[in-house]
Amino acid sequence: MRSKRILVLFRKAPYGSSYTAEGFRSVLGLAAFQADVSLVLMEDGVFWALAGQDPSALNMSPLDQALASLQSDCELGKIYVDRMSLQERGLSLAELIGGLEPVNRENLASLFADFEIVLSF
């Protein structure tokens, strides 16, 4: 089976719904079966990368560490983060986990076009 280049969008904040956690699980699963999975964090999805999360009061696992583990444990492509979404939320790259690839909004369309498959969480 030929593997395809897959781009997975994350658009929601990490704990208010199961989108981030389930999207993360799907990336783990797809990375096990497909060669090339990259991520885009945009809109409230940029909060996923905010470093130092402590959701212990919610009895949930810190998803920033899960994101960082993707970088170390999977043969992942890049993790892109939308600069405009950061600006809109008063966040800077310095507050996020390392190893992310900032991308300008005007370049997102060509980035999407560059991948054969786009999934959206």
Next chain:
Amino acid sequence: MKIGVLVLEGPYQHQASDSAYHFVKAALAKGHEICGVFFYMDGVNVANQGINPPGERSLGEMWQEIAEQGVELVVCTAGARFRGLTQNIKADWIRMMGLGRLSEFIACADRFVTFGD
């Protein structure tokens, strides 16, 4: 064209399952091939064979109609476990499989469409 579909929201709470149904029906009518529909997150709830909406459209029957046209419908095994959807309450027109099947739908597809929030 070969098309794969991912459904992330459950029936009645959200339009995603309805929209995916209408999309798949229209794509089939246009002669496209549906590689498969993967139900993930709350999307898995459509596989409950007890769906019996009083006075409303039945999304269970609607998806069964799609399955009867030869489209493979798959409910995520892990998502089903999270929601207590066991084999004995799962409808027989939908299969329970893991993310490997999703990756096979992706491998098959020219285009892949997500229906979620």
